[in-house]
Amino acid sequence: AQTVTQSQPEMSVQEAETVTLSCTYDTSESDYYLFWYKQPPSRQMILVIRQEAYKQQNATENRFSVNFQKAAKSFSLKISDSQLGDAAMYFCAYRRGRGDMRFGAGTRLTVKP
Amino acid sequence: ETGVTQTPRHLVMGMTNKKSLKCEQHLGHNAMYWYKQSAKKPLELMFVYSLEERVENNSVPSRFSPECPNSSHLFLHLHTLQPEDSALYLCASSQEISMGQGQPQHFGDGTRLSIL
Numbered sequence: 354a355q356t357v358t359q360s361q362p363e364m365s366v367q368e369a370e371t372v373t374l375s376c377t378y379d380t381s382e383s384d385y386y387l388f389w390y391k392q393p394p395s396r397q398m399i400l401v402i403r404q405e406a407y408k409q410q411n412a413t414e415n416r417f418s419v420n421f422q423k424a425a426k427s428f429s430l431k432i433s434d435s436q437l438g439d440a441a442m443y444f445c446a447y448r449r450g451r452g453d454m455r456f457g458a459g460t461r462l463t464v465k466p
Numbered sequence: 467e468t469g470v471t472q473t474p475r476h477l478v479m480g481m482t483n484k485k486s487l488k489c490e491q492h493l494g495h496n497a498m499y500w501y502k503q504s505a506k507k508p509l510e511l512m513f514v515y516s517l518e519e520r521v522e523n524n525s526v527p528s529r530f531s532p533e534c535p536n537s538s539h540l541f542l543h544l545h546t547l548q549p550e551d552s553a554l555y556l557c558a559s560s561q562e563i564s565m566g567q568g569q570p571q572h573f574g575d576g577t578r579l580s581i582l
Contacts, residue, residue: 357508388570390573395575396554396575396576397573397574397575397576398556398558398571398573399573400570400571400572403570444508444509446509453511454499454511454571455508455511456508456509457508458506458507458508459508
């Protein structure tokens with residue numbers, strides 16, 4: 354069974370600094386997709402970034418980038434120039450096929466002004 | 467305005483009540499999902515309707531019954547729930563091209579359900 358592990362229940366970062374959130378996953382598949390979602394207090398889950406396992410290049414979306422290490426089954430999220438609006442729960446997710454979406458337990462990110 | 471709308475936003479019900487959660491997506495997607503989010507636990511995928519096919523999670527109790535009358539609407543019918551069913555129920559949708567394409571899911575704001 355595929356599992357997703359986020360080992361940091363809570364993280365904090367100073368505004369304008371950089372923070373990295375960790376995620377590891379377990380799978381025997383070679384073709385799959387990885388996601389980072391953000392859930393602010395408003396509750397809506399918002400897609401932050403997406404990575405296809407067959408692509409070696411790390412995905413980047415403005416201030417958000419990932420470090421995808423396929424052999425190590427690691428998928429960390431780096432947030433650069435942190436802003437107060439980045440404060441939220443961040444969830445790492447894995448998807449292999451239709452109806453197969455697994456989420457980690459989440460990391461609560463606090464941004465200090 | 468969010469592309470995925472869930473109602474009600476909050477619901478308090480007794481264990482013997484029957485209620486339904488509603489989800490509507492305005493994104494033209496062809497797949498819809500129900501998730502359960504409990505405190506300090508990962509999101510649990512409950513049900514999927516994708517490309518006209520229902521994919522069940524066999525671990526979901528029968529007191530939860532999904533209904534998908536068309537590609538834009540999804541319901542979760544609730545009957546004889548237990549206190550441990552109190553949670554945030556999230557609906558999501560995505561555009562599936564074919565199996566395993568990994569399209570991102572778009573979520574609603576959820577229904578906060580409390581069982582007395």
